[in-house]
Amino acid sequence: MEKGINYLHDDWLSKSNKVTDLFNKKMALNSKYNASFDSMTDEQKTALKDEMAQAAKDYTDAVEARNWSKQLLEEARGSEKPASKKPVEPKKSEKELAKDIKNKFVADFKNMVTSGTMPDGSKILGDDSSAGLTIPDDVQTAIHTLVRQYASLESLVNIENVSTSHGSRVYEKLVDITPLVNLDDEKAQIGNIDDPKLTLIKYAIHRYAGITTATNTLLADTAENILGWLEQWAARKDVVTRNQAILAVMGKAPKKPTISNFDDIKDLENNTLDPAIIATSAFVTNQSGFNVLSKIKDANGNYLIQPNVTNPEVKQIGGNTVQVIADRWLPNVTGSHPLYFGDLKQGITLFDRQEMSVTPTNIGGGAFETDTTKIRFIDRFDVQLIDNGAFAAASFKAVADQTKATADQTKATAVSK
Incomplete structure (x- = not known):
């Protein structure tokens, strides 16, 4: 088991290094594209775009391979740990x-x-x-x-x-409500209506x-x-x-x-x-x-x-x-x-x-x-x-x-x- 874990560990390191290399390659291509885009011919632009797309795909595949290798390593390490012998206590009901x-x-x-x-x-x-x-x-x-x-x-x-x-609370008390004003005159100015009368009530717990x-x-x-x-x-x-x-x-x-x-x-x-x-x-x-x-x-x-x-x-x-x-x-x-x-x-x-x-x-x-x-x-x-x-x-x-x-x-x- 020890040999297997060492192998998985080395495999994970190797795949991690590959991810780093592909990431650097992808960034270098992006920089080249941004710096030389205006001076390139159409054929050069197409070739560079294809190369960037392939680099991006290679990077994504490498990340997935690295993550899978990491998962295998963690599972192998976990299988070596002794199982907990502490009994799991059942959850109590609300009544209990x-x-x-x-x-x-x-x-x-x-x-x-x-x-x-x-x-x-x-x-x-x-x-x-x-x-x-x-x-x-x-x-x-x-x-x-x-x-x-x-x-x-x-x-x-x-x-x-x-x-x-x-604390305090604001209440609206029951008050007389006045009707709206009749505005037959089209040029008449609309006035303010009566606002609700509010009362502040404070409480203090005794x-x-x-x-x-x-x-x-x-x-x-x-x-x-x-x-x-x-x-x-x-x-x-x-x-x-x-x-x-x-x-x-x-x-x-x-x-x-x-x-x-x-x-x-x-x-x-x-x-x-x-x-x-x-x-x-x-x-x-x-x-x-x-x-x-x-x-x-x-x-x-x-x-x-x-x-x-x-x-x-x-x-x-x-x-x-x-x-x-x-x-x-x-x-x-x-x-x-x-x-x-x-x-x-x-x-x-x-x-x-x-x-x-x-x-x-x-x-x-x-x-x-x-x-x-x-x-x-x-x-x-x-x-x-x-x-x-x-x-x-x-x-x-x-x-x-x-x-x-x-x-x-x-x-x-x-x-x-």
Whole structure:
């Protein structure tokens, strides 16, 4: 084999030298052609062109022969190398990879409590000033799934996922649009039209944090149970935190009428928002408020709130859906029930950083003295009012039914027509 490899090596060197010689010949002919072209006869030009074409072909053939010789040499050398005996590990499925990530997260979680050491090797101080463990995507997805089961207001507003701690967005607000100018005069100058009014909205991601206490027996549980407990706890905390931030922005609605009778609700529905927004609008109230509204009747004895004809579980007022939130998530204010009407997705945006983190410790925050584990959860988001004309806020306590018109009122109405 050694003799064969030496022969292939010499053959490759020989063919490489031939390529070099033919290349030099081709370049010399090109130079002769460029320098003497004008002084040559037609026969000389034809002969030189033929010679250049043959030199180019010889060069191309030599390059192919050299490359083939090089390939044979490399294959011969490769056959002498011992085959790798390291077994090839099969690729893991996405489900298996996700499970590995979760298991590592739980292992780091336990290690942080038992040793007080972060995954990067740094120590957790008593005041626990570390950044904590970033919750894996799969676990965050499970948390968000649970969030929707706790009557979260998050589903009512627009959600935008962001990857930076701050930024800005430009929005076009709904404004009155003026018509084009009538130009019957052919010589009239065309003027400028009204430009869209743009609003700059800035967001800055805030950290919202909370701490809970767990017994150390939690750490003796399985990875699935630890993750299940964490997901349930984080989801509840997340709902309360985000609801509070969303409610604070919902309270910035400019129109806040007080509802006292049936017609006040119809005024809120028909005469507070732009008609373009009414088409996508909905009512939002809490459970106790819905109980009051569900008993209101019009002059003909029909209830204000009616079931959707295709889905009786969906309740409507004048064709607009009524969304009911539990009192614990959407509380009364000084004894008055809240009532919002509009398109909250157009009016409010929640900028979600999607970087939840959790940090446990059995040392700081009094955990050492009580033999417990303190677990801190941090969520990162911001809520901004985008269009204050997209919804209105009202309140009510008792709402009177619509009164029937008297005989004189009916007669007067008929005469006026």
